[in-house]
Amino acid sequence: MMKKSLRALTALLLLLVVAGGAAMLFQRPIGLWLYQRGLDSQAGRDNLAKLPDGLHVGLCGTGSPLPNRDRAGACTVVIAGKAMVVVDAGEGGARNIALMGLPNGQIRALFLTHYHSDHIDGLGPMMLLRWTGSGNKSPLPVYGPTGVEAVVGGFDAAYAADNGYRTAHHGPVITPPAAAGATAMPFAVPTGPVVVYEADGLKVTAFPVDHRPVQPAVGYRFDYKGRSVVISGDTAKSPMVEAVARGADLLIHEALQPEMVTMLAARLKAAGRPQTAQIMHDILDYHASPAQAAESAEAARVKMLVLTHIVPPYPGRYLDAAFLDGAKSKFDGPLIIGEDGDSYSLPAGSKAITRGNWF
Numbered sequence: 001m002m003k004k005s006l007r008a009l010t011a012l013l014l015l016l017v018v019a020g021g022a023a024m025l026f027q028r029p030i031g032l033w034l035y036q037r038g039l040d041s042q043a044g045r046d047n048l049a050k051l052p053d054g055l056h057v058g059l060c061g062t063g064s065p066l067p068n069r070d071r072a073g074a075c076t077v078v079i080a081g082k083a084m085v086v087v088d089a090g091e092g093g094a095r096n097i098a099l100m101g102l103p104n105g106q107i108r109a110l111f112l113t114h115y116h117s118d119h120i121d122g123l124g125p126m127m128l129l130r131w132t133g134s135g136n137k138s139p140l141p142v143y144g145p146t147g148v149e150a151v152v153g154g155f156d157a158a159y160a161a162d163n164g165y166r167t168a169h170h171g172p173v174i175t176p177p178a179a180a181g182a183t184a185m186p187f188a189v190p191t192g193p194v195v196v197y198e199a200d201g202l203k204v205t206a207f208p209v210d211h212r213p214v215q216p217a218v219g220y221r222f223d224y225k226g227r228s229v230v231i232s233g234d235t236a237k238s239p240m241v242e243a244v245a246r247g248a249d250l251l252i253h254e255a256l257q258p259e260m261v262t263m264l265a266a267r268l269k270a271a272g273r274p275q276t277a278q279i280m281h282d283i284l285d286y287h288a289s290p291a292q293a294a295e296s297a298e299a300a301r302v303k304m305l306v307l308t309h310i311v312p313p314y315p316g317r318y319l320d321a322a323f324l325d326g327a328k329s330k331f332d333g334p335l336i337i338g339e340d341g342d343s344y345s346l347p348a349g350s351k352a353i354t355r356g357n358w359f
Contacts, residue, residue: 042101053347058358060075062308062309062339063340064313066311072340073089074093084108086126088120089126104134109143123152131180138178143196146187146216155181163177189208207219207240207241219233221245229249234286237296241300245297249304251305255289260312260322262281287309294327294331295331307336342358343357
């Protein structure tokens with residue numbers, strides 16, 4: 001029996017050596033075959049085409065200005081029927097939209113909550129991928145409160161040379177000059193809820209939030225065929241968010257964990273980085289904690305709460321309880337710490353909310 005086992009082990013080892021040698025010898029053709037398999041399953045993937053009628057949300061960026069390898073800057077996709085719009089354009093958001101199997105070229109509009117860098121620093125790629133990804137005949141409409149004109153104008157100017165290069169290279173049919181860049185669609189700074197967009201059954205309502213000294217700053221509510229999603233934008237705990245979100249299916253609310261940020265500030269100061277430490281201290285007063293977001297969700301009687309714009313970054317899900325710090329006890333509903341790629345589907349004619357991930 002021992003000899004048979006030894007022979008079998010020897011044969012297995014020999015087989016592994018031969019297989020390993022073959023894998024190295026034929027590495028190039030095997031690599032090309034694997035690459036083709038990947039292309040067949042991923043290139044041109046269109047999750048938008050598969051969605052049932054209803055309201056759908058994808059988290060294309062759940063991070064903040066703090067470096068985080070797992071989270072892009074602030075970015076949320078909202079899909080009503082087949083109409084796709086985006087809220088905020090943080091760094092990496094446009095890339096994540098593509099990775100989520102959503103066609104950038106079909107973005108109908110972008111809505112900005114405010115003009116902090118981490119909400120606009122991905123606008124260049126957002127404009128570019130939307131332009132080069134379809135046959136759009138006009139630039140990307142960018143909605144925002146007064147001041148959006150300067151933001152869009154700056155990005156259009158910065159990308160003017162690049163736009164010219166691409167049209168010269170690919171031709172005006174593929175990259176029509178008239179569709180490059182973005183067009184500012186400003187609305188007056190609201191003092192209460194105001195409808196800023198209506199098309200194809202989708203109604204978008206902007207409302208002011210408290211992100212002082214950053215002004216203007218707004219959140220948005222999306223309504224479509226009886227389903228509703230509210231995105232808080234960056235804000236301290238806000239009675240306005242609670243009022244506008246009343247009865248909504250889904251509230252996507254920013255969240256900062258003050259104890260963890262205080263610990264981070266102390267460590268940075270001890271490490272000889274007083275400027276960054278002071279910034280960490282300063283941001284405590286214009287963001288909501290997970291517990292405060294949960295309190296707002298409970299007050300508004302929303303069906304589900306998803307936290308985004310996660311501050312500070314932390315390395316793994318084991319720390320979720322520390323981040324939440326008892327927030328789940330303050331909201332009588334599902335409370336989720338959002339991650340890039342997460343999706344939420346709210347079918348028309350239903351009360352269901354289906355969670356998934358489009359990565």
